[in-house]
Amino acid sequence: MPQTRKKLPNGVSKKDASAGQPASLLPGFEESCLPATADTVRHLTPGDHIPGLQKALLDWFAVHQRALPWRVSYTPYEVWISEVMLQQTQMERGVSYFLRWMQRFPDVATLAAAHEEDVLLLWEGLGYYSRARHILAAARKIMAEHGGVFPSDLASIRALPGVGPYTAGAIASIAFGEKLPCVDANVERVISRIFDVDSPVKQEPAAGVIHRWALKLVPEGKSREHNQAMMELGALVCRKKPLCGACPLAAFCISHHLGIADQRPVPGKRAVIKPVNAVTGVLRIGKNIFVQKRPPSGVWGNLWEFPGGRVEPGESPEQASVREFMEETGFEVRVTANYGVIRHGYTTYRLTLHCFGLELMNPCGGAEAEKYSEACPPPLQLTAAQQYKWTTPEELENLAMPAAHRKLADSLFNKPAATSDEPASATVRQARLTE
DNA sequence: AACCCGTGGCC
DNA sequence: TGGCCAAGGGT
Numbered sequence A: 001m002p003q004t005r006k007k008l009p010n011g012v013s014k015k016d017a018s019a020g021q022p023a024s025l026l027p028g029f030e031e032s033c034l035p036a037t038a039d040t041v042r043h044l045t046p047g048d049h050i051p052g053l054q055k056a057l058l059d060w061f062a063v064h065q066r067a068l069p070w071r072v073s074y075t076p077y078e079v080w081i082s083e084v085m086l087q088q089t090q091m092e093r094g095v096s097y098f099l100r101w102m103q104r105f106p107d108v109a110t111l112a113a114a115h116e117e118d119v120l121l122l123w124e125g126l127g128y129y130s131r132a133r134h135i136l137a138a139a140r141k142i143m144a145e146h147g148g149v150f151p152s153d154l155a156s157i158r159a160l161p162g163v164g165p166y167t168a169g170a171i172a173s174i175a176f177g178e179k180l181p182c183v184d185a186n187v188e189r190v191i192s193r194i195f196d197v198d199s200p201v202k203q204e205p206a207a208g209v210i211h212r213w214a215l216k217l218v219p220e221g222k223s224r225e226h227n228q229a230m231m232e233l234g235a236l237v238c239r240k241k242p243l244c245g246a247c248p249l250a251a252f253c254i255s256h257h258l259g260i261a262d263q264r265p266v267p268g269k270r271a272v273i274k275p276v277n278a279v280t281g282v283l284r285i286g287k288n289i290f291v292q293k294r295p296p297s298g299v300w301g302n303l304w305e306f307p308g309g310r311v312e313p314g315e316s317p318e319q320a321s322v323r324e325f326m327e328e329t330g331f332e333v334r335v336t337a338n339y340g341v342i343r344h345g346y347t348t349y350r351l352t353l354h355c356f357g358l359e360l361m362n363p364c365g366g367a368e369a370e371k372y373s374e375a376c377p378p379p380l381q382l383t384a385a386q387q388y389k390w391t392t393p394e395e396l397e398n399l400a401m402p403a404a405h406r407k408l409a410d411s412l413f414n415k416p417a418a419t420s421d422e423p424a425s426a427t428v429r430q431a432r433l434t435e
Numbered sequence B: 001a002a003c004c005c006g007t008g009g010c011c
Numbered sequence C: 001t002g003g004c005c006a007a008g009g010g011t
Helices: A014-018 A038-043 A046-064 A076-085 A091-104 A108-112 A116-123 A130-145 A154-158 A165-175 A185-194 A206-217 A223-236 A317-329 A403-413 A428-433
Strands: A274-285 A288-293 A308-310 A333-345 A349-360 A387-391
Touching: A046 A206, A046 A223, A076 A091, A076 A130, A076 A165, A091 A116, A108 A130, A116 A130, A154 A165, A165 A223, A185 A206, A185 A223, A206 A223, A274 A317, A274 A333, A274 A403, A288 A317, A308 A317, A317 A333, A317 A349, A333 A403, A349 A403
Parallel strands: A274 A349
Antiparallel strands: A274 A288, A274 A308, A288 A387, A333 A349
């Protein structure tokens, strides 16, 4: 639908925002009500027109919804995996991971029988790895406590590891048709605009207001379509920069009438991004590479990495690399190569990772370093990991690693692929190789 | 409530 | 480039 209404500049008067545009008026909002002030518009709440709103939304969704792999059969398993995968993850990435996941773990039983390392490897690159560990734990719980059948009642769904209020509601409504809302960031945005919620949406009282409206908007017997439609509208139309000209709910939207849709939702306070200077070192004996498996909890839980840590004040990255290796493994090492810097952005900090090649000092008996591998292991004291391994470049491919460490490993052990024109879509491994 | 947990795309 | 963001959950 073309943009038919003139875009309203910020600061336009409330009267100008609505005068002479009957097509944009709330249903039942007569011309005699003009001028539209914030008070008069709010008085005519969209809540008085819920059936019309519901129908407009469902009609729009029927036409404009994207074809997505989890919108085919709506099995609880697929709904669950897709919902967790898409948490904090962009749709396009989610699709490729989802397809690969379903190929590898087609059902709860297959998943429950899998090794965690394989699950994490498949998840590698998606981040928030506790999601993968929770999914596996939940699959095993479904086998143990629900006879392998995905539970259909909200309380049992909510009791699964990694399933919070959002995901429980999403599964219950989208897979089982329960009359519950799904309130994600998309829906927060849509509702905060329709009802002109003028305080930060993540906090009270806004969160409660939004949730109550969300519940009230769910039509009887159509929660699957409605909830997806709300999220789809937020993803495609009611985006950060709203496309009100294409919105099926524009006629119901208070903030649109007031010309302030782009000022909703009201954001919370922003996180401060702090720079972090860190190091990591690749220790090799012959063709073997030292890696360690991180603790189960905390950052990158159960993932493999090269040892390292922060650069302390007054310390050079080289010094930090040697010190961290001693602290984390007890190995006395020295720097033999500088592999440069990897920069990686996180939600709350920006990492500058200095990467070095290392070798052991004082090898066993003063002989060649190869003697350290198996027959004569180096004296090891792991302090920052649960497990270690002398691995090979080939095996490294099959260990789940954090993105920055994977980037380093690829730069060392994988030739950068020749200019590839194919849309690296088959597997993530291929995408990795063509980066 | 506030903070931690990852990542890559976008502009 | 860098700040912001995306179908949250756990503590």
